[in-house]
Amino acid sequence: MTEQRFDIAVVGGGMVGAAVALALDGRGFSVVLLEAREPQMQWQASTHDLRVSAITRASQHLLERLDAWPAMVADRVTPYQAMQVWDNGGFGEIRFDAADIAEPDLGHIIENRVIVRALWQSLQRSGVDIRTPARVTNLHTGDDGASLVLGSGETLPVGLVVGADGARSQVRELAGIASRSEPYDQHAVVATVSAEMGNRCTAWQRFMRTGPLALLPMQSDLFSIVWSTSPEEAARLRDLPLTEFNHALSEASEWRLGQLSLLGERAVFPLRLQHAEQYVLPGLALIGDAAHVIHPLAGQGVNLGFLDAGALVDALVAARERGLAPGTLRGLRRYERARRGHNTATQLAMDAFKHVFGSRSPLVGAMRNLGLGVAGSVGPLRRQFERVALGRGIELPSLSRPLY
Numbered sequence: 001m002t003e004q005r006f007d008i009a010v011v012g013g014g015m016v017g018a019a020v021a022l023a024l025d026g027r028g029f030s031v032v033l034l035e036a037r038e039p040q041m042q043w044q045a046s047t048h049d050l051r052v053s054a055i056t057r058a059s060q061h062l063l064e065r066l067d068a069w070p071a072m073v074a075d076r077v078t079p080y081q082a083m084q085v086w087d088n089g090g091f092g093e094i095r096f097d098a099a100d101i102a103e104p105d106l107g108h109i110i111e112n113r114v115i116v117r118a119l120w121q122s123l124q125r126s127g128v129d130i131r132t133p134a135r136v137t138n139l140h141t142g143d144d145g146a147s148l149v150l151g152s153g154e155t156l157p158v159g160l161v162v163g164a165d166g167a168r169s170q171v172r173e174l175a176g177i178a179s180r181s182e183p184y185d186q187h188a189v190v191a192t193v194s195a196e197m198g199n200r201c202t203a204w205q206r207f208m209r210t211g212p213l214a215l216l217p218m219q220s221d222l223f224s225i226v227w228s229t230s231p232e233e234a235a236r237l238r239d240l241p242l243t244e245f246n247h248a249l250s251e252a253s254e255w256r257l258g259q260l261s262l263l264g265e266r267a268v269f270p271l272r273l274q275h276a277e278q279y280v281l282p283g284l285a286l287i288g289d290a291a292h293v294i295h296p297l298a299g300q301g302v303n304l305g306f307l308d309a310g311a312l313v314d315a316l317v318a319a320r321e322r323g324l325a326p327g328t329l330r331g332l333r334r335y336e337r338a339r340r341g342h343n344t345a346t347q348l349a350m351d352a353f354k355h356v357f358g359s360r361s362p363l364v365g366a367m368r369n370l371g372l373g374v375a376g377s378v379g380p381l382r383r384q385f386e387r388v389a390l391g392r393g394i395e396l397p398s399l400s401r402p403l404y
Helices: 015-026 057-065 069-075 112-125 170-175 231-239 242-252 301-321 329-358 362-377 379-389
Strands: 006-011 031-034 052-055 078-080 082-087 093-097 107-111 129-131 136-142 145-150 155-163 179-195 202-208 211-218 222-229 260-276 284-286
Touching: 006 015, 006 145, 015 031, 015 057, 015 112, 015 301, 052 057, 052 112, 052 211, 052 301, 057 069, 057 107, 057 112, 057 301, 069 112, 078 211, 107 112, 107 211, 136 170, 155 170, 170 284, 179 211, 179 231, 222 231, 222 242, 222 260, 231 260, 242 260, 260 329, 301 329
Parallel strands: 006 031, 006 155, 031 129, 082 202, 155 284
Antiparallel strands: 052 107, 078 107, 082 093, 136 145, 145 155, 179 222, 179 260, 202 211, 211 222
């Protein structure tokens, strides 16, 4: 019996892994997807995922091309038309509005589980060979391809391994790729809350000395919050009695939306900056959080991952047209060149925001407030920020461009 050999094995079936597997299948590659556990596909409509993403227009285009967007819209997505950003204890404030650039919205807030379910529904209609539960225990890569050793004992020969298995990537570790990792002195409190005054189709973000508070709109009067603060304060907020937590959160938002009230659970997770020293080796490519992790300040993490997926697909299609095998390093370098610089710049920008807005220096505070005020009053500068929020301003992969 001839052993089956796939062109590409994607390790990790989260948002980015599922997307790249679908996209590669759609480009005619034979693809196997390996995932440690099947994702949740059913839940009560009254519940909400604690993890959400701010999906840019570029990511929306990719999800539309993968036939996942209609299922997400039928499920639960929340467009937002504006973003209000202000500084703690100062006059600096800026409002971004989709109307400034003649767009219907600045993006959509979507629960991660909604994105994953829609992508997996598309996967189940595709030609991708889905294997779950599947665990990679060893990995061999080279110019002539790669092989994976699975927990079942099976050896799987492939042309290319795509590591999409998250920040603690087993693929990255097995390949011996080092990563620069810097923990922030912050943890994030995440929760779903209701707002007395509704969410006004607006994403709100207040910068405080201990970290930013982001309120991401969900449905008419709900928000998903990401409250970044010190580890000790995050633990205290998680454990506060309900009424005390509601008061602390409403006060942190300066009561701009009236009383904020917790719905369901609270969770805390640590924040860190991480970047792999290499994205590619012969027979191997890293994408998404396996390659880079940024501060959740602007909700850009998964959008960067979707851009990685699109750039990798473009690079592999271009390599095939030149007669190169999927794992050929020469072809994979095109992907690394396309994405490493942009990911690095985004990491540096988010890191700078974190440090500038967290500074206790009166001089830095004055400059920060002045900068926000200027950015808010200068139309062209504000509109440029709005275009960036949509996922524009860079050369986009073909999957991320408008359909027409």
